[in-house]
Amino acid sequence: MKQLIKSREAILTAAIVVLLGLIATRFPAFVTPGNLAAVFNDTSPLIILAIGQMIVILTKCIDLSVAATLALTGMVCAMINVAAPGVPVFVIVAVAIGMGMALGAFNGVLTWKLGIPPIVVTLGTMTIYRGIIFLISDGKWVNSHEMTPAFKALPRVAFLGLPALSWLAIAIILIAFVAMTRTTLGRAFFAVGGNPHAAVYTGINVGRTQFWAFVASGGLAGLTGYLWVSRYAVAYVDIALGFELDVVAACVIGGIAISGGIGSVGGAVLGAIFLGVIKNALPVVNISPFWQMAISGSAIIIAIAVNTRAGRSKGRVILKKTEAEA
Amino acid sequence: MTSTDRFIPDRLTSPLQKRLKSWETLLLAVAIAIFIANSLASPYFLNAWNLSDATFNFTEKAMIAFAMALLIIAGEIDLSVASIIALASTAMGAAAQFDVSTLTLVLIGLSVGLACGAFNAVLVTMMGLPSIVVTIGTMSLFRGISYIVLGDQAYRGYPGAFSYFGQGYVFWVISFEFVLFAVLAVIYGVVLHKTNFGRAVYAIGNNATGALFSGIRVDRVKFILFLLTGLMSGIAAVCLTSRLGSTRPSIGLGMELEVVTMVVLGGVNILGGSGSIPGVVIAAFVMGLVTFGLGLLNVPGIVMSIFIGALLIGVIALPRLWSMLRK
Numbered sequence: 001m002k003q004l005i006k007s008r009e010a011i012l013t014a015a016i017v018v019l020l021g022l023i024a025t026r027f028p029a030f031v032t033p034g035n036l037a038a039v040f041n042d043t044s045p046l047i048i049l050a051i052g053q054m055i056v057i058l059t060k061c062i063d064l065s066v067a068a069t070l071a072l073t074g075m076v077c078a079m080i081n082v083a084a085p086g087v088p089v090f091v092i093v094a095v096a097i098g099m100g101m102a103l104g105a106f107n108g109v110l111t112w113k114l115g116i117p118p119i120v121v122t123l124g125t126m127t128i129y130r131g132i133i134f135l136i137s138d139g140k141w142v143n144s145h146e147m148t149p150a151f152k153a154l155p156r157v158a159f160l161g162l163p164a165l166s167w168l169a170i171a172i173i174l175i176a177f178v179a180m181t182r183t184t185l186g187r188a189f190f191a192v193g194g195n196p197h198a199a200v201y202t203g204i205n206v207g208r209t210q211f212w213a214f215v216a217s218g219g220l221a222g223l224t225g226y227l228w229v230s231r232y233a234v235a236y237v238d239i240a241l242g243f244e245l246d247v248v249a250a251c252v253i254g255g256i257a258i259s260g261g262i263g264s265v266g267g268a269v270l271g272a273i274f275l276g277v278i279k280n281a282l283p284v285v286n287i288s289p290f291w292q293m294a295i296s297g298s299a300i301i302i303a304i305a306v307n308t309r310a311g312r313s314k315g316r317v318i319l320k321k322t323e324a325e326a
Numbered sequence: 327m328t329s330t331d332r333f334i335p336d337r338l339t340s341p342l343q344k345r346l347k348s349w350e351t352l353l354l355a356v357a358i359a360i361f362i363a364n365s366l367a368s369p370y371f372l373n374a375w376n377l378s379d380a381t382f383n384f385t386e387k388a389m390i391a392f393a394m395a396l397l398i399i400a401g402e403i404d405l406s407v408a409s410i411i412a413l414a415s416t417a418m419g420a421a422a423q424f425d426v427s428t429l430t431l432v433l434i435g436l437s438v439g440l441a442c443g444a445f446n447a448v449l450v451t452m453m454g455l456p457s458i459v460v461t462i463g464t465m466s467l468f469r470g471i472s473y474i475v476l477g478d479q480a481y482r483g484y485p486g487a488f489s490y491f492g493q494g495y496v497f498w499v500i501s502f503e504f505v506l507f508a509v510l511a512v513i514y515g516v517v518l519h520k521t522n523f524g525r526a527v528y529a530i531g532n533n534a535t536g537a538l539f540s541g542i543r544v545d546r547v548k549f550i551l552f553l554l555t556g557l558m559s560g561i562a563a564v565c566l567t568s569r570l571g572s573t574r575p576s577i578g579l580g581m582e583l584e585v586v587t588m589v590v591l592g593g594v595n596i597l598g599g600s601g602s603i604p605g606v607v608i609a610a611f612v613m614g615l616v617t618f619g620l621g622l623l624n625v626p627g628i629v630m631s632i633f634i635g636a637l638l639i640g641v642i643a644l645p646r647l648w649s650m651l652r653k
Contacts (some may be wrong), residue, residue, distance in 0.1 A: 062458075073468065114646045119458070119598045123583055124639040131503045131632030139626070237628065248462055258459045290575075294470025300463030301449065308455050 008307070012270040016277060023281050025250040030284050037162060043276025045135070045224045045231075046167035047245070047269050050250040052076055052217035054268040057100050058193045059206075059213045059252055060260030061111060061118035066221045066258075067243035068129035069103045073225030075133045078142040078235035081151045089150050096128035101215050101220015103129060108214035133237050136324045144233035155231045165227055172220065177265045189213060193260025249296050253303040275299070349593035353608045353641075360612060364619035371622055378499035382569065384588070384614035385503040386562040387581060388606070391588040392514040393558040395606045397551045398589055399518075401531045401598030402457040404446060404552065407559045408581035409468035414438040414563035416472040419481025419573035424529055428487045435567070436560040442468055443556015450552065451545040465582070472575040481573040492569025503565050507610075510558075515603040523547070531598030587638045613637075 022029040022151040049066050056063040073096045080092055103125070110121045144152070155165040191199040192209045200205055229235045254271025256263030275296055282289055364371045371377075390407050397404055417438045418431050426434075442464070449460045494502040518524040518567050523545025526547050529537040567573055592609035613634065620630045 002367030004441050110643065114643050114650075116639065116642050116646070120590055120596050120642060121639060123586065124635040127583065127631040128639075129633035131628050131635065134626065134628040135632070139628075221607070245462060245466060247465070248459075250460055252463075288477060290473040291470070293466050293473050297463050297468075297470050300466065301460065304455050304459045304463065305449070305453060308453070 009266050009270060011263065012254065012267070012274060016270065016274055019274070019277055019281070020220070023285060027284050030281060037166065039276055039280045040169075040273070041163050041166045042280060043273055044165045045228055046243075046246060046250055046276060047169045047272040048220050048224050048227075049247045050254065050268040050272040051172060051265060052220035052265050053247045053251050054254070054256050055176075055189055055213045056118075056210075056217045057248075057256050057258060058189045058260055058263050059210045060193045060196070061210050061213060062122065062248070062258070063104075063107065063217045064119065064122040064244050064248075065103070065107060065126040065129055067240040068126045068133075069100055069218055069221040070225040070228060070243070071237070071239045071241075072103065072129045073222040074229035074239060075098045075137055075142070075225075075235045075237075077151075077226045078147060078229050080137065081148055081153075082142055082146045087147045089154050092151065092273060093223065096222045096226035097107065097219050100225065101219040103222070103269070104214040104216070104218015105211070107218065108211035111214065112211040114181050115207075116285065117136050117212070130237070130241075137235075137237065139237060140233040142229075147230070147233060152230050152233050155227050160224055161313075162311075165231060168223075168227070173265060173269055180265055185209070185212060190261055193262075205257060246275060249300045252300050252307075255303075255307050257307070258304075271303075328473075329390065336374040340423040348495060350424070350602065350605045350608060353591070353593065353605060353612060355610055357615060358610045360615045360619065363535070364615060364622070369618065369621040371619065374499045378495075378501060378504070380614055380618035381501065381507070383617050384610040385501075385507040386565050386569075387585050387613075388507055388610035389510055389562050389565075390555065390558045390581075390585045391592070391606050392603060393551070393555040394585050395589045395592065395594050395601055395603065396514070396518060396524075396527050397555050398586075398594050399531045399598055399601045400527045400548060400551055401534060402450065402548060403586070404443075404457065404463065404555045406442065406446060406468055407555060407562075407585055408578040409465045409472075410439055410442040410556055410559035411563040411566060411578040412575055413442060413468040414453045414560045415567040415573040415577050416475050416481070416575065418567055419484075420475065420565070422481060422484050422488075425485075428485050431484070431488055432564050432596075435564045436557060439556045439558070439560020439563060440553060442555070442559070443553045446556065447549040447552035451549045469575060469579075470533075472577075473560040476573070476575045478532045482571065484568070484571060488568050489571065490568070492565045492567070495637060503569075506561070506565070511603060511607050515607075518603050523550075527551070528599065531595075535568065561618055581610055584613070584634065587634055590638060591641055 031036060049070070053063055053066060076099060077092050077096050080095065081085060093239070107118070107121050107125055110125075111118045112118050155163060155168075157164040159167060180189065188204045188209045191202065191204055192206050196206050196318035199209075206219050228240060232239075250271040251263070251268055252258065252271070253274055254263070254269070256267060256271075277293055278299070279292055282292055282295075394404060414435045418435045421431055421434050421559065446457070446461055446464055449455050449464075450457045483526065490500060496502055496505050526537065526542045529540070529542055530544050530547060534544055562578075566578060568579070587607050589601070589606055590596055591612065592601065592606035594606065616633055616637070617630050620633065
């Protein structure tokens with residue numbers, strides 16, 4: 001199985017390299033290190049969210065409320081900044097992560113304690129969270145001139161040539177990698193998705209593990225909420241509207257099985273980068289950005305077709321053989 | 327994991343007491359309560375024309391919800407319905423620029439819907455891909471094509487007769503859309519509850535492998551269900567386009583969530599295997615009455631969506647909470 005995942009990541013890396021190569025033949029400026037760093041920076045929010053979503057999908061759940069969580073925490077951060085400009089930025093970041101975790105915990109409790117299917121829970125909380133933004137902001141925008149310079153500066157602080165946003169994404173990739181491969185909880189995420197019944201017998205509480213997956217996804221979405229609002233220096237009701245689909249798309253392209261149990265941090269990151277390269281390349285190669293949606297849709301379908309063919313479940317094969325013999 | 331709380335979806339003649347405790351009865355009570363609350367809260371509510379207007383809040387969504395209910399009962403889902411509306415509407419809009427007849431326009435809308443449904447069906451039933459991911463993909467793809475065609479433009483200039491489907495009235499305050507909704511409700515109710523095909527849908531949702539071994543052509547049934555969902559989205563596209571009189575690529579954005587909410591609210595098990603069309607019909611009225619009542623009270627649309635979201639979670643959570651507390 002490990003071999004398979006590795007090869008899947010290799011295929012995706014090759015696809016990204018080929019894509020970059022194709023663009024480079026006509027627009028060499030796109031593949032300069034400076035521009036690639038800019039593309040990575042632009043893709044950082046998607047990478048962070050895709051890692052959170054990956055953890056949730058691994059446990060056989062799905063979190064459709066990530067974009068709404070992001071938008072709600074982003075708006076709260078902006079409003080705190082406007083109401084109390086003296087609050088230091090690290091407190092705001094802590095609030096963003098904490099609030100995101102709380103919103104994720106709400107999803108998690110409904111899934112864990114009440115056994116409501118996660119797709120229903122997060123479909124509901126997606127609209128609820130988005131609606132709450134309107135209630136607290138009264139539909140008004142928080143604009144750049146209302147935010148303090150310190151609030152807006154954090155994602156842009158350059159360190160070793162890369163902005164802090166990129167460094168945060170890299171840090172989260174590393175933390176997630178260690179957490180998923182070297183900790184009990186990380187292995188539990190895989191176990192719960194791979195075989196929930198076996199997981200119970202090995203002493204893993206399935207519901208609680210799913211709960212923590214939602215908390216992790218919420219926390220990352222909350223952090224991204226602050227980063228998003230401070231980077232674009234604006235907060236309004238519809239920020240990141242529909243972004244949850246890009247996040248799920250990044251996971252699917254990255255080879256995370258929607259049925260749970262199969263996936264890797266590397267896959268999610270590569271899936272996000274693949275989408276990020278396409279998004280940034282479209283204006284360069286002079287294709288209307290209106291193509292973006294159809295292209296990511298096609299990418300999802302192709303990715304899922306390739307992945308499912310590679311990892312087709314054995315039960316199915318046995319069934320078909322029996323059928324053929326009979 | 328969840329097999330224990332799944333009741334057997336037989337609609338055998340049940341005792342009155344059991345029927346009174348059913349989901350549909352509870353939902354009907356909720357609908358009546360909302361109706362009474364609305365008429366107390368706003369003096370403009372109890373007016374034939376206002377109530378007729380209120381039906382437009384749910385008729386198009388409900389048409390899709392009927393087909394979606396069958397699909398969800400069979401254990402699949404289609405999240406691309408709103409995007410099919412966008413693509414079908416774009417196709418009709420493009421055709422309308424060439425002065426084609428109203429009948430041709432409708433046929434184009436329906437065939438685009440069918441074609442999109444067939445595309446989903448091929449991916450799910452022939453290639454064996456999970457429907458939730460496939461339709462998240464086609465959701466981007468179909469609407470993406472609309473964006474490629476239209477960009478930030480809009481199609482207008484539909485023929486005059488075309489406006490009948492979304493704006494016409496059959497009799498007094500009874501709109502064409504409402505009649506269509508009622509007719510489709512009866513057809514779907516009969517198909518699901520009174521035919522072999524309907525039995526097959528339940529069987530597949532409860533145990534697809536078992537259904538296969540009892541001689542049900544599982545993939546063919548699922549194929550037809552995806553086609554039906556596509557066709558219903560095509561019909562909804564005709565109605566919606568006709569009612570709005572223009573097409574933008576963002577038409578019906580997010581409608582898939584409201585359709586799924588309506589189906590789940592109607593008592594259909596999101597994991598498949600049980601549910602009924604009367605439940606979905608009542609759920610359509612509940613959602614329509616809630617949004618219309620709140621509209622009369624000047625509640626903005628986005629705040630209504632909080633109610634819809636809370637309704638979706640609440641109707642599933644409350645019975646479970648109640649049974650947990652009783653233990």
